[in-house]
Amino acid sequence: MNDQDxxxxxxxxxxxxxxxxxxxxxxxxVTDLGFQLADMCYDAIHVTDGRYFRLDDHMDRFxxxxxxxxxxxxxxxxxxxxxxxxxxxxxxxxxxxxxxxxATRGVPTSAKKDLRTCRNRLIxxxxxxxxxxxxxxxxxxxxxxxxxxxxxxxxxxxxxxKNFGRLDFVRAMSEAYEKxxxxxxxxxxxxxxxxxxxxxxxxxxxxxxxxxxKGVLEGITRRTVLELSEQLNVEATLGKLHVDALRGADxxxxxxxxxGIMPVRAIDDKPxxxxxxGPVTKxxxxxxxxxxxxxxxxxxxDYGAADA
Ligand SMILES: *Cc1c(COP(=O)(O)O)cnc(C)c1O
Numbered sequence: 001m002n003d004q005d006x007x008x009x010x011x012x013x014x015x016x017x018x019x020x021x022x023x024x025x026x027x028x029x030v031t032d033l034g035f036q037l038a039d040m041c042y043d044a045i046h047v048t049d050g051r052y053f054r055l056d057d058h059m060d061r062f063x064x065x066x067x068x069x070x071x072x073x074x075x076x077x078x079x080x081x082x083x084x085x086x087x088x089x090x091x092x093x094x095x096x097x098x099x100x101x102x103a104t105r106g107v108p109t110s111a112k113k114d115l116r117t118c119r120n121r122l123i124x125x126x127x128x129x130x131x132x133x134x135x136x137x138x139x140x141x142x143x144x145x146x147x148x149x150x151x152x153x154x155x156x157x158x159x160x161x162k163n164f165g166r167l168d169f170v171r172a173m174s175e176a177y178e179k180x181x182x183x184x185x186x187x188x189x190x191x192x193x194x195x196x197x198x199x200x201x202x203x204x205x206x207x208x209x210x211x212x213x214k215g216v217l218e219g220i221t222r223r224t225v226l227e228l229s230e231q232l233n234v235e236a237t238l239g240k241l242h243v244d245a246l247r248g249a250d251x252x253x254x255x256x257x258x259x260g261i262m263p264v265r266a267i268d269d270k271p272x273x274x275x276x277x278g279p280v281t282k283x284x285x286x287x288x289x290x291x292x293x294x295x296x297x298x299x300x301x302d303y304g305a306a307d308a
Contacts, residue, residue: 012127013091015084020091023125033118034104038165041065046257047089047097047129051298053257053291054220055082061220062101065161071103071120081122086305088126093303096129098258132198132258141265141277142254144183144196146243147172151186151194154215159194162217169197179268183254185246188215193241199256201264203241203249204234204280210245211255213238221255221288228287234280251278261285 012023034040043062046053059078066074076084085099106118133142149171157165172184185196194215195201200222202211209229211222229236246252250273252264261284263277291297 009125009127011092012125013088014123014125015088016121016123020087023127026123026125028104028121028123029107031107032104032121033106033108033113033115034102034121034164037105038163039069039105039115040103041069041071041161041163042100042102043162044257045085045099045101046292047094047099047126047301048292048298050095050301050303051292052085052099052301053298054224055299057220057223058101061162061218062103066103068158068161069103069105071105073106073118074103074120074122076122081124083305084122084124085126086302088124089301090303090306092126092128094126094128097126098129100125100127131260132256133260133262138260138262139277141263141272141275142183143181143266143269144185144254144264145176145179145181145268146246147175147184147186149175149184149186151188151215153189159215160218166197173197185267187243191243193243193246196254198258199254199262201241201246202236202253202255203246204251204278205245205249207234209234209236209280210239210241211236212241214240219255219257221257221260224288224291225255225261225284228284228291231287232280232283249273251281253277253281253284261288 009023014021014023014026016026028035043058045058102123104121105115106121108114109117149168152168172186176182176184183196185201186194188194193212200211200216200219202209226236247267252272254262263281264272265275266272
């Protein structure tokens with residue numbers, strides 16, 4: 001027990017370096033390059049009523065991140081990673097949870113800090129489901145700002161690998177707080193919309209949905225929305241979304257594993273559409289949560305894995 005126990009997630013269970021432990025006991029050495037260089041990648045998965053949402057898609061994505069980072073001494077393949085996830089879930093007993101999978105470069109074996117001498121590290125934790133957005137925001141939508149801070153260019157850091165190197169988001173968040181908002185969307189150097197801290201964005205214009213194709217993390221929620229739009233007969237594409245097109249949209253919403261589909265009611269204090277969540281946003285939200293009960297999109301947690 002320590003003084004972090006008051007923080008969120010305290011009931012959670014984690015795993016690192018081959019051992020399960022309480023969430024508050026998880027810690028990496030300050031020499032881990034995941035801390036020093038943000039040389040890491042991660043994924044976040046949602047469990048609803050004892051079932052992982054799109055487990056294979058998340059594992060495909062996380063494995064792709066690991067391969068691109070070149071973490072070949074992680075010591076865990078897909079099967080053992082899922083075993084560990086089940087192990088964390090079983091120890092918590094949670095039916096609704098977030099699973100975090102984190103891989104870090106690890107600690108170099110010499111003072112030269114040669115990246116190639118590191119033993120890569122896997123950290124997993126399960127914490128009770130908490131939505132990162134309030135019910136009021138889900139009901140009425142949120143007010144976002146367009147930040148002056150631009151997204152780190154993809155030529156510098158590949159945004160399609162989920163990572164904690166996010167000082168652009170930190171600066172954009174400060175801008176948002178100053179303007180009384182909690183959410184900032186970042187543009188690239190050409191005035192094209194990218195994304196915000198932990199979410200993708202969609203705009204509906206003349207009945208067509210568009211979400212930025214480049215310079216973003218390829219969200220599982222974004223993919224789900226693209227698939228669901230087909231069911232609704234709404235044309236949905238990835239492409240270039242100029243900030244003026246976003247401002248003039250009839251509907252807009254944010255997508256993330258941690259928040260689902262969140263309507264945007266205003267951008268820089270100007271209402272989007274009539275300033276209330278629109279019909280397409282609402283229909284997508286219903287379909288999205290229905291999918292969490294669909295066996296084709298979900299995988300049962302093995303709660304018998306407590307001795308794994
Ligand atoms: C996680 C994340 C998203 C959303 O991805 P999901 O797979 O839908 O949760 C979007 N942008 C960034 C920067 C993210 O970290």
